Amino acid sequence: xxxxxIQAADKLKTKPDMKNLPFGTYxxxxxxxxxxxxxxxxxxxxxxxYGPVSLDPSAMVFHYAQxxxxxxxxxxxxxxxxxxxxxxxxxxxxxxxxERLCVPKLPEDIFLEAxxxxxxxxxxxxxxxxxxxxxxxxxxxxxEPHVGVHASSTYLFVIITCPVGSxxxxxxxxxxxxxxxxxxxxxxxxxxxxxxxxxxxxxxRAADRATAKGYxxxxxxxxxxxxxxxxxxxxxxxxxxxxxxxxxxxxxSVLPGITRKSCLELLRExxxxxxxxxxxxxxxxxxxxxGALEEAWGTGTAAVVSPVxxxxxxxxxxxxxxxxxxxxxxxxxDTLTDIQWGKVEDTRxxxxxxxxx
Numbered sequence: 218x219x220x221x222x223i224q225a226a227d228k229l230k231t232k233p234d235m236k237n238l239p240f241g242t243y244x245x246x247x248x249x250x251x252x253x254x255x256x257x258x259x260x261x262x263x264x265x266x267y268g269p270v271s272l273d274p275s276a277m278v279f280h281y282a283q284x285x286x287x288x289x290x291x292x293x294x295x296x297x298x299x300x301x302x303x304x305x306x307x308x309x310x311x312x313x314x315x316e317r318l319c320v321p322k323l324p325e326d327i328f329l330e331a332x333x334x335x336x337x338x339x340x341x342x343x344x345x346x347x348x349x350x351x352x353x354x355x356x357x358x359x360x361e362p363h364v365g366v367h368a369s370s371t372y373l374f375v376i377i378t379c380p381v382g383s384x385x386x387x388x389x390x391x392x393x394x395x396x397x398x399x400x401x402x403x404x405x406x407x408x409x410x411x412x413x414x415x416x417x418x419x420x421x422r423a424a425d426r427a428t429a430k431g432y433x434x435x436x437x438x439x440x441x442x443x444x445x446x447x448x449x450x451x452x453x454x455x456x457x458x459x460x461x462x463x464x465x466x467x468x469x470s471v472l473p474g475i476t477r478k479s480c481l482e483l484l485r486e487x488x489x490x491x492x493x494x495x496x497x498x499x500x501x502x503x504x505x506x507x508g509a510l511e512e513a514w515g516t517g518t519a520a521v522v523s524p525v526x527x528x529x530x531x532x533x534x535x536x537x538x539x540x541x542x543x544x545x546x547x548x549x550x551d552t553l554t555d556i557q558w559g560k561v562e563d564t565r566x567x568x569x570x571x572x573x574x
Contacts, residue, residue: 218326219262221249221334226266235344238382240519241352245339249331249376253321259374262327264335267377273362277369282415285314286356288518289475291336291378291571293343293350294559299571301353302557304332306475311355313473314411319368320357328355335376336571344380348554352381352519384519389550391526391540392433392515394449396498397423398531402448402470404440409447409470417451424450432529434515438498440470445495452515452523453477456496457545458504460511466493476516479567480549489545498530505535512543521557522550 226246233243244267251262278284287307293299308329312322332353336343343351355376359369383389400423403409408416423435434450447465448454453474455464462484467473484491504510505528513525524547526540538546555561556568 218324218330219260221327221330222261222263223334223338224263224265225338232342233380235346235349235380238344238346238349238380240381240384241379243379245342245351245378245380247335247338248378249335249374251327251331251374253372253374255370259321259324259327262331264331264338270373270375272358272360275362275364277359277361277363280364281359281366282413282418283318283320283359283369284357285311285318285320285411285413286354287311287412289332289353289355290381290518290557291343291351291353292557292559293345296559296573298559298573299336299340299343300557300559301332301336301569301571303475303479303567304329304569306478307355310412310473310475311357314413315357317408317411318413320359320372323357323374331376333569333571335378339378340572342378342380344382346382348558349380349382350557351378353378381519384523389522389524389542391524391538391542393431393527393529394434394436394525395427395430395432396436396446396528396530397427397438398443399423401440401443402437405469407440407470409440410467410472412472420450430529436528444497444499446498446501447471449515449525452517452520454513454515454525455480456501456504456510457512457543459509460490462489462491463496464491464493465496468495474516474518476518476521476553479553480516480522482565483549483552501528502530502533502535505537510535510537512546513537514543514546514549516549521553522546 248267289307360371361369427435436449437447439445515523524542528535
């Protein structure tokens with residue numbers, strides 16, 4: 218493995234108020250970079266001062282959106298440890314995304330070492346406040362200066378980090394979501410199962426409409442029939458209906474979330490019957506209307522677990538769990554965050570320690 222070079226910043230930034238952190242606004246002192254050339258592979262891994270990246274205006278990422286990214290966090294425990302949650306899951310998922318977008322796969326060992334070394338260097342940026350963390354954003358962009366539709370011959374791998382508080386202003390309180398019945402997010406055979414910017418760009422119009430109506434997120438339906446539930450905004454989604462846990466299957470247009478996977482493992486461990494299957498909007502609204510829908514929640518790195526208190530579809534509103542966080546939703550949130558912040562022992566091998574000080 219090529220050694221990662223470190224160029225420390227001459228002047229460090231003034232850190233923000235860690236007790237009042239917006240999401241994705243303040244960035245740390247350093248970033249990781251690594252280049253790729255066709256025929257040479259990935260080379261020159263380095264940590265440098267955070268700053269602008271110079272690209273030719275014809276760089277292919279600008280014209281054909283050939284890029285992939287990930288989202289993960291580093292957590293500080295009460296006794297001074299800094300740790301990552303299931304980092305290899307993110308690394309492997311990014312390489313799945315890369316394969317779909319014709320981006321060269323990243324060496325897993327260098328990727329993990331870059332995460333560890335950058336997080337160690339930025340350890341003073343990892344918040345100690347409750348439920349705050351250091352968000353980590355790895356991404357790859359196509360850099361070849363060429364206008365023409367084909368895979369780029371050069372790429373840049375970047376990791377940036379930023380301290381964050383809660384993703385939603387509501388915190389862990391229930392959010393209102395609206396089922397989108399015009400736009401679609403993804404189709405099978407497309408890029409729905411990847412983390413690429415195009416998926417998120419295509420979601421913005423519906424998200425803006427939802428926000429204008431007072432909703433926090435959009436609940437997406439499948440792109441073919443607009444009949445089956447898929448994802449809620451930037452998260453996977455789960456429902457407790459008549460005691461069973463139902464979540465959309467990974468059918469090629471749903472992102473295989475790491476928090477989703479962790480929740481399903483916990484739920485099965487706790488003895489719940491879990492169904493990964495198609496769930497029609499008619500079945501969901503019928504359950505909501507009859508009271509069979511006991512709880513609903515989104516899962517994702519940014520929010521961890523986000524309870525759903527209201528679902529809107531075709532101008533009809535359905536209240537879920539009395540617009541309160543459900544007992545099972547709370548248990549999932551508490552269990553995951555307790556593991557992440559070291560309040561309970563990790564017995565599943567989910568935690569990778571970065572440093573202790």
